[in-house]
Amino acid sequence: MSLFNKFKKIKSSSEKNHQSNDETSKHISKKIHHNVTYLKDRFKDCSDIIFRELKRNLSTNQSAQILLVFTDGLVDSSTVNENIIKPISFYKELRKQDCINITLLQEIILTNNIKTTKKFDEIINSILSGDTVLLIDGSDEALLLSTRGWESRAVEESSVESVIRGSKEGFIEDIRTNTAMIRRKLKDPNLKIKDLKVGSRSKTSVAVMFVEDIVNKEVLQYALEKLEIINIDGIFDSGYIEQFLEDSTFSIFPQIQVTERPDKVCGNLLEGRVAILVDGTPDALIFPVGLVQFLQSPEDYYERFIFANIVRFIRFIGFIIATTFPAIYVAVTTFHQDLLPADFVLDIAKSRIEVPFPPIVEALLMEGTIELLREASARLPSRIGQTIGIVGALVIGDAAVRAGIISPVMVIVVAITAIGSYIFPHFSTSYSVRFIRLPMLIMAATFGAFGIVITWAWIIAHMCKLNSFGYPFLAPFAPINMKDMKDAALRVPIGGFVSRPTPASSNNKKRK
Structure with missing residues (x-):
């Protein structure tokens, strides 16, 4: 069903709901x-x-x-x-x-x-x-x-999306403070804010923000109608709204971007996207988006484009490492030893003499340990969590090697993989990466390199089918859009951004 047909169906349901509410x-x-x-x-x-x-x-x-x-x-x-x-x-x-x-x-x-x-x-x-x-x-x-005046947290830097160069402002739990930070950066009367109440009992304030002469009107109306027909008693975080708005609920990839940074919201608004703020949460939702947006950081635009491109390229390499590196090690050591130099194969074999488990079991044990440490450090107070993560990784890794349960090479592989999964600017992206690793490991242990190819083929096919409010998830690579390539895997100098990307409406493509 097309976005326009979904919009008409949702609109008719919304009108019925409004009529019943007015009557009571x-x-x-x-x-x-x-x-x-x-x-x-x-x-x-x-x-x-x-x-x-x-x-x-x-x-x-x-x-x-x-x-x-x-x-x-x-x-x-x-x-x-x-x-x-x-x-x-x-x-x-x-x-x-x-x-x-x-x-x-x-x-x-x-x-x-x-x-x-x-x-x-x-x-x-x-x-x-x-x-x-x-x-x-x-x-x-x-x-x-109007007499609202409750206590709220002071504006401070986002702990999730910190940058070295750039604004140190982050959203807080008060929706009016958040909209004011965006309004202060975008002093444009075309920046519109539509206020809604969502949740039959919580009556949570939701602000939909867009630039009127840039936004794609069909995407905006579709989102507004989906918000109006949300049928739930309470909304306490933007995650509720995100799950109601996304079309592919069972996909491992997010179709809506989450951010705590006002500057990122402003940049996306000027590209024709829609932002949603929810009272009581410091996270803003941005759509439509694609995979490329999840691998970009605001700092990419604050630094000179040469250095920004190097960092962005490293980020893409980190995505490949975080998803595939353990699977490649398992496939090579299990099926394709002849691909490695003879001396290196002998060193790996020596390190695995006393290990009783095959590489796939080693990898699953280490991945499970890393996930336990990650969750434990996230739930504990920040100082204790950092200590538990570092000490736990060192002690457990060293003890496992000494006990002959894990080979030293596997510890290195898993450590590099963990580092690769931490370089993403968006924490929600790491969930997808962590989920991909498991089937990738199983397929590599079963079919070798052919299993890795099969898994990647399935993932790419799924991403080609996926869309965010009608915007292809793999754009501008699939389908190919040369105009949007100027800010994809690499970006051109700031002076080269003369036109807006595809999500913007067709009547205001030129940046001015």
């Missing part, structure tokens, strides 16, 4: 005590929901009832006290009024963002999102006042 929406009453009863019933046993009642005398010797509802801990208390309660309490002109209406309060209150609503679902969502809701007796409208 409840409106507020003009009598404030009815509204108070309803809200207190919905927030029963919620000790952090504050109901603050205010009364102001009017010229008719009657008092106007005003109710503020907000969540303690999610609002900025000084904003509520100084910009809402204080103006209402001390505004002298209120005593001369016959009644208090929404328009008058909008002029008095000093918050920077005020909205009106008649729906209880919007009121409840605003309260739980950190806004303050103001209700007036005799009015069937409520004011939604």
Whole structure:
């Protein structure tokens, strides 16, 4: 099914969902005590929901009832006290009024963002999102006042995508801080942000970002419709969104790029891609992407192109080493000893005299040990984790060689493979590499070099079939696109980037 047909099918389902949601929406009453009863019933046993009642005398010797509802801990208390309660309490002109209406309060209150609503679902969502809701007796409208002010982590360098040269800013868990960092780098009115609420209970804020005159409109609409029909009660990380958006769920290769760097998001937005930010997580999602993007780093564009190309070439070599090096060793030592010099074959044979296991068992034992150490060091505190990884690798490797369980050459092969798997700029890429190694080893032990060729043929065929929102995963190599080759395995100097890559819409291909 084409991307356009999927879009039409998803759109029809989304419209049905919107219709059912609108029909079940409840409106507020003009009598404030009815509204108070309803809200207190919905927030029963919620000790952090504050109901603050205010009364102001009017010229008719009657008092106007005003109710503020907000969540303690999610609002900025000084904003509520100084910009809402204080103006209402001390505004002298209120005593001369016959009644208090929404328009008058909008002029008095000093918050920077005020909205009106008649729906209880919007009121409840605003309260739980950190806004303050103001209700007036005799009015069937409520004011939604922006008072969000919870504690958040300071902006710091990403620990996953650190660079030597370049910006040291990384996303944090607050979505508005993240969008502000992108807006500060891209001061373009065509940079648009669409806010959505995803999750029937969590109501998680999701921001879809794109440059309007560059983005591929079909990809954008397809993503928006898929977001709107997500049916789940809670979204707590961008990983939820990623798994709902990707088309090939069972593929070992990611079809969406994950990053913590604002500069990388900005660069991809200018290439016509779409970025998604999720409140509560420092990871942004970027699509459509291909395999080439997962092997690129922002630092490739900050250094001179000669040095950047050398590093990028080493990265591609590391991909081959991390996926195939143990399989090549197993195939050569098991089936193809005649490919190696005689002296080298004798040295390998001497080192394996006391080893009771065949090379494939050695490789699986060492790979399993490396994976255990990797997971253990990742789950422990950073300082202890580094110590466990280094000490564990040295002690276990040396003890295994001395005990005659593993040959010294196998330890070297596995160590080089592990180093090769750590050079990828994106941690998610290493999962795919680690998964590929296992079938590659088994096929090499069974069929030798022919098994490696078969496995790579299967992997390449799978990647040729794979796409990310209609964009071929192996582009620009398959299908070949010479225009996009300027930033693929190697890149041209910055001055050579005169046109945008394929993901951009066709009406704005020239960079300007």
